[in-house]
Amino acid sequence: MPRWEPNAAERLHDAALGLFTAQGYDQTTVAQIAAHAGLTERTFFNHFSSKREVLFGRTSEIQKRVLVREVRACPAGLRPIEMVVRALRATADEVLEDFRVPAAPRRTIIDATPELQEREEAKRAALTAATAEALRERGLDGETALLAAGAGLLIQQAAEQRWIQPGERRPLRDLITEALTSLRLVTEPE
């Protein structure tokens, strides 16, 4: 990446989010995003392969790295879901909490754009697969790894929904813990 454009990815992300909100996703071009960020199209494509990547690009790669690192670093003896929740809380602190302000408008754009919803599903599936793989490396069987990773990403999704509610001030890490409790309530026997 070009060192001479500081924070280019963030500037492009913010410019894209502003334009998508103001005029719609379909009506916004990469040229407009680059211009609003004070950058060239070429710089855009140094950072993102296409318009549909600009709201995801860097974050989900970093999330994946932190998730895998944290699952590997868990102390022995934790239950599977505790390993995953611990890793998700680290990801919230290290990666996501900084994106709280744009998280609500970003959610609005994604929910209104099937192309971005599909992209988000694929990213979530990739995070689930990477987490499950890290759990298998820790000795869990395939089914337990799938269920713990899948439950974790579901918890993450519910926590992010709360996190972007107007008036919600608690950090994402706390909402992840709450969402685990909610999942247990929803799935428990009578």
Next chain:
Amino acid sequence: MPRWEPNAAERLHDAALGLFTAQGYDQTTVAQIAAHAGLTERTFFNHFSSKREVLFGRTSEIQKRVLVREVRACPAGLRPIEMVVRALRATADEVLEDFRVPAAPRRTIIDATPELQEREEAKRAALTAATAEALRERGLDGETALLAAGAGLLIQQAAEQRWIQPGERRPLRDLITEALTSLRLVTEPE
């Protein structure tokens, strides 16, 4: 759909699966699939919009209809996850059990083909969204509906993994019940 080609969708599905297995997904063309099914390319495109739909097309639409119908038909007073599991078991009986024989080779092809994995994720997300919507219509709040539907589709995924194991003979409906128990074990507190 043309009435004069009985079981065209099934014949195309089976021809595609055979060709994908024998020579690979990328190496197989729609023309070859149609020829192996004894049908024309035009008939193929009457049933499926592209090669990547042929392993999914009809089943996931029918699955969605049955899931939504069953959630709507649940007796009052069931717990959220019980509503979803009941609907999944009905879907297993009415739709999926007939596809047991091709399920294992189909899984092998999808796991080896990123394009099909992405398609499968999108289909699963659509089933989750439809189930959550049906649960909200039954009066559940958005978070409970998301968690119950998401947990349900995760249970479905784990159950299908067991269902295709060599030597496994139990019907999918029973494996769904087992997978709910496994999910509870994986997520329960110490």
